[in-house]
Amino acid sequence: MQTREQLKEKVAADLFWEAAQSGKGLYALVYEHPATAYLSPRHRAILFGDTSADTVRISGIKGEIDVPIVNAEVTHIEVSHTQAMRITKHGTACVLHGTEGKVTLDNGVLAPPRRLHISPEHAKAYGFTDGQQIWVRIESEARSLTYGNVIVSIGETICPTLYLDQDETAAAGLTEGQSVRLLPTLEEGT
Secondary structure (H helix, E strand, O other), rough: OOHHHHHHHHHHHHHHHHHHHHHOOOOEEEEOOOEEEEEEEHHHHHHOOOOOOOOOEEEOOOOEEEEEEEEOOOOOEOOOOOHHHHOOOOOOOOEEEEOOOOEEOOOEOOOOEEEEEEEEHHHHHHHHOOOOOOEEEEOOOOOOEEEEEEEEEEOOOOOOEEOOOHHHHHHHHHOOOOOHHHHHHHHHHH
């Protein structure tokens, strides 16, 4: 049985498909990329041993925050620029604190790239290739913006979905699931 969110994405995907086919524009839904600690099995074992954990504390020279954990091959932290500035300076180390130990990351924390997740079918219809950089136009009465450097990531997804960090969604006054216009080139949006 499909969830309400999956049904919403399926309806949006169909509408976006029709808009692309009719030449009325290319669109995606917006979602906020949450702060995330991607932990390798080795680092997870150092931090928590055999116990399970949902969050990890990250500290730096300026402060600390708790961040949800996702399993990954390589450990890295993705947070918004504002969150990163709350805990450390650009390029300085941060420390991950678990119930069983600590891990120091020399590279500190990163803001995730703006990323468009799109299915192979939609990518073909939109004329996008994996790794291509595109523009996104956000139309709003009070906060219209155009974002560049959006990386196209082709894979399994129901609907073209744009992931922005917390700072970017706030700057544009975006809400989860709002649609935005995709621009292969900036000239198309001007």
